Amino acid sequence: MSRDEGAAVENKTSRDPAMTDVARLAGVSHQTVSRVLNDHPNVREQTRLRVRAAIAELGYRPNKAARALVTGRSQLIGVVAQNSTLYGPASLLAAFEEAAAGAGFAVSVGRVKELDHASINRAVERHRDERVAGIVVIAPTASANDALADIPAGVPVVTIDGDPARPTPLVTVDQQAGAYAATKHLLDAGHRTVWHVSGPPNWFDSSGRVEGWRKALEDAGAEVPPLVPADWSARAGYQAGQMLARMPEVTAVFAANDHLALGILRAMHERGRRVPEDVSVVGFDDVPEAEFFIPPLTTVRQDFAAVAREALDLLLAQVADGGAADTRRTIAPALISRGSVAPPK
Amino acid sequence: MSRDEGAAVENKTSRDPAMTDVARLAGVSHQTVSRVLNDHPNVREQTRLRVRAAIAELGYRPNKAARALVTGRSQLIGVVAQNSTLYGPASLLAAFEEAAAGAGFAVSVGRVKELDHASINRAVERHRDERVAGIVVIAPTASANDALADIPAGVPVVTIDGDPARPTPLVTVDQQAGAYAATKHLLDAGHRTVWHVSGPPNWFDSSGRVEGWRKALEDAGAEVPPLVPADWSARAGYQAGQMLARMPEVTAVFAANDHLALGILRAMHERGRRVPEDVSVVGFDDVPEAEFFIPPLTTVRQDFAAVAREALDLLLAQVADGGAADTRRTIAPALISRGSVAPPK
DNA sequence: ACAGCCGGTGTTATCGCTAACATCCGAAGT
DNA sequence: ACTTCGGATGTTAGCGATAACACCGGCTGT
Numbered sequence: 167m168s169r170d171e172g173a174a175v176e177n178k179t180s181r182d183p184a185m186t187d188v189a190r191l192a193g194v195s196h197q198t199v200s201r202v203l204n205d206h207p208n209v210r211e212q213t214r215l216r217v218r219a220a221i222a223e224l225g226y227r228p229n230k231a232a233r234a235l236v237t238g239r240s241q242l243i244g245v246v247a248q249n250s251t252l253y254g255p256a257s258l259l260a261a262f263e264e265a266a267a268g269a270g271f272a273v274s275v276g277r278v279k280e281l282d283h284a285s286i287n288r289a290v291e292r293h294r295d296e297r298v299a300g301i302v303v304i305a306p307t308a309s310a311n312d313a314l315a316d317i318p319a320g321v322p323v324v325t326i327d328g329d330p331a332r333p334t335p336l337v338t339v340d341q342q343a344g345a346y347a348a349t350k351h352l353l354d355a356g357h358r359t360v361w362h363v364s365g366p367p368n369w370f371d372s373s374g375r376v377e378g379w380r381k382a383l384e385d386a387g388a389e390v391p392p393l394v395p396a397d398w399s400a401r402a403g404y405q406a407g408q409m410l411a412r413m414p415e416v417t418a419v420f421a422a423n424d425h426l427a428l429g430i431l432r433a434m435h436e437r438g439r440r441v442p443e444d445v446s447v448v449g450f451d452d453v454p455e456a457e458f459f460i461p462p463l464t465t466v467r468q469d470f471a472a473v474a475r476e477a478l479d480l481l482l483a484q485v486a487d488g489g490a491a492d493t494r495r496t497i498a499p500a501l502i503s504r505g506s507v508a509p510p511k
Numbered sequence: 512m513s514r515d516e517g518a519a520v521e522n523k524t525s526r527d528p529a530m531t532d533v534a535r536l537a538g539v540s541h542q543t544v545s546r547v548l549n550d551h552p553n554v555r556e557q558t559r560l561r562v563r564a565a566i567a568e569l570g571y572r573p574n575k576a577a578r579a580l581v582t583g584r585s586q587l588i589g590v591v592a593q594n595s596t597l598y599g600p601a602s603l604l605a606a607f608e609e610a611a612a613g614a615g616f617a618v619s620v621g622r623v624k625e626l627d628h629a630s631i632n633r634a635v636e637r638h639r640d641e642r643v644a645g646i647v648v649i650a651p652t653a654s655a656n657d658a659l660a661d662i663p664a665g666v667p668v669v670t671i672d673g674d675p676a677r678p679t680p681l682v683t684v685d686q687q688a689g690a691y692a693a694t695k696h697l698l699d700a701g702h703r704t705v706w707h708v709s710g711p712p713n714w715f716d717s718s719g720r721v722e723g724w725r726k727a728l729e730d731a732g733a734e735v736p737p738l739v740p741a742d743w744s745a746r747a748g749y750q751a752g753q754m755l756a757r758m759p760e761v762t763a764v765f766a767a768n769d770h771l772a773l774g775i776l777r778a779m780h781e782r783g784r785r786v787p788e789d790v791s792v793v794g795f796d797d798v799p800e801a802e803f804f805i806p807p808l809t810t811v812r813q814d815f816a817a818v819a820r821e822a823l824d825l826l827l828a829q830v831a832d833g834g835a836a837d838t839r840r841t842i843a844p845a846l847i848s849r850g851s852v853a854p855p856k
Numbered sequence: 857a858c859a860g861c862c863g864g865t866g867t868t869a870t871c872g873c874t875a876a877c878a879t880c881c882g883a884a885g886t
Numbered sequence: 887a888c889t890t891c892g893g894a895t896g897t898t899a900g901c902g903a904t905a906a907c908a909c910c911g912g913c914t915g916t
Contacts, residue, residue: 232903460805
């Protein structure tokens with residue numbers, strides 16, 4: 167009640183300056199102000215300076231809502247992502263937001279609990295309500311991918327981590343190549359074969375890694391052991407690890423991500439199988455702390471910043487020329503060699 | 512050129528239905544449609560139904576830009592957060608987005624590379640350009656906190672993880688209580704004292720945890736060993752751990768987060784000091800994989816979902832009644848007991 | 857020297873919505 | 887029976903920008 171509200175009151179009384187206020191101060195029409203703001207060529211240099219001075223003096227800020235209304239598009243990019251704190255998705259999101267900010271776009275994130283058709287569609291519709299310039303969908307599962315079919319043509323869309331066979335604009339990391347490199351790295355160390363603990367079966371990342379693993383074994387003429395299915399969690403890795411630790415013939419394991427690998431390391435440790443002396447382990451992701459696992463984890467690093475840049479690029483290209491270019495970009499991952507791999511005894 | 516662009520063309524020709532289209536179809540004025548949309552009381556039930564039917568038939572979606580233009584506020588909440596993949600901030604952000612979506616607000620995230628004054632201000636200004644309804648700043652350092660002073664009154668703002676002494680709306684986790692519980696847990700196990708590897712000194716979370724640790728020691732009449740300063744990374748934990756491992760008198764370590772603890776575990780392991788037999792370790796955060804460290808980590812869990820809910824609540828309260836209520840909310844953390852703590856030998 | 861053009865600027869219409877006021881009508885009060 | 891009232895609805899006027907066009911003057915080409 168008695169609190170000082172002078173500033174707040176002032177704020178209510180004198181509204182923010184609008185384009186006409188700037189125009190009046192600069193002695194031009196509001197249209198000329200608009201031209202200066204949008205870098206139109208046909209403005210005299212002197213006029214331009216006068217207008218800029220007036221803008222600075224008033225602290226004028228363009229009203230994006232008004233601009234969006236008349237142009238029909240906002241400088242906003244909608245992202246649909248799963249509500250997870252998994253390292254991969256979280257990094258990707260952060261990288262994309264940074265890239266978009268660099269290009270002058272704000273990012274509105276529509277988190278989705280489940281990657282099912284209905285949830286994704288709802289998130290997309292919310293973004294369309296906001297008249298976003300374009301939409302990025304992180305669609306790492308088949309169900310998410312399917313939902314994209316419902317997005318009407320004319321809305322710029324880029325998919326990240328979607329079905330590599332998808333014909334629409336898409337950016338993916340070459341999971342197969344990463345898994346191939348990881349598996350080959352183990353074979354090259356002298357292991358007769360490599361076991362694979364995979365991610366959830368409905369994720370494209372998972373199946374890509376499984377394929378790369380299998381291909382590396384086949385190319386080397388190695389036996390392909392049964393797949394050990396899991397999800398992305400350390401717990402699932404631990405459970406898979408408990409089983410693998412009991413099998414003396416297992417000397418090399420490729421885990422579909424670093425958290426699985428962590429669980430495997432723990433299980434091996436508990437059963438007295440030393441890593442890397444008895445069993446070699448390779449992960450995927452290169453989470454920042456992977457270097458400090460016991461032992462330091464050899465893994466595969468994905469360049470999320472590159473993925474984000476490419477995705478933004480593809481999206482802005484669509485925004486610019488309207489057509490949905492049939493473009494795909496693939497980012498190559500890199501093997502990071504640390505201490506969890508050694509030749510078998 | 513020859514690609515089928517039927518849908519795109521149609522999209523350009525027939526624009527999205529607007530309120531007047533709905534009005535015409537329902538045989539009412541656009542204003543009545545507006546009233547139905549905004550749940551105004553004075554609309555006959557029958558009219559309401561007719562309008563709703565027309566909305567459904569046309570697939571009408573209100574234009575948020577137009578609404579924002581006339582009301583001066585968008586249904587958008589701006590969040591300023593550091594561009595990091597640290598578990599805490601990432602979880603918090605995800606939780607907040609979910610909470611906001613539940614309340615019908617979209618979230619625009621302004622990532623910031625550094626938490627300095629200028630960067631934060633720029634992010635805030637960007638949000639103000641979008642005429643956001645309110646702004647949430649995750650301001651875990653003093654410099655971030657300082658930047659808040661520049662935000663003009665009248666803009667609803669809530670700070671998360673800011674200076675606990677800050678007089679403006681703020682939500683924090685009670686770091687001191689968490690650290691106190693962690694330290695006391697170690698003392699109760701029989702340790703004579705507890706060493707602390709702290710986070711970066713300019714973070715409020717760090718200093719809160721240091722204070723809680725110190726207070727627990729003092730309350731127990733235990734000696735307060737020198738602080739071991741670090742940052743949030745596993746690497747820093749590893750380095751601190753290498754030093755601590757060499758000191759036989761160290762039997763209990765409280766790490767300011769789980770990643771530091773991971774590095775410490777690794778260093779202890781390398782030096783042959785067993786955890787928990789020789790040294791007990793407690794972390795902070797309860798990252799999902801902490802349970803699968805070697806050994807499973809005893810740690811302190813923060814309820815980010817609760818923080819997000821409270822922050823949203825505080826923000827919406829400000830949006831509603833305009834005044835900046837002087838409110839603070841504190842969330843209590845919980846100790847999660849696992850296998851990394853044992854009595855000293 | 858005169859039509860034609862084009863660079864620089866102003867005028868007007870418009871985007872799709874909400875706020876404010878105007879209007880109509882039937883029920884209630886005296 | 888005649889105001890009075892208030893519920894249901896329509897009409898009008900913006901919000902603050904861009905788009906489209908109109909206009910004015912000087913420079914060019916022949």
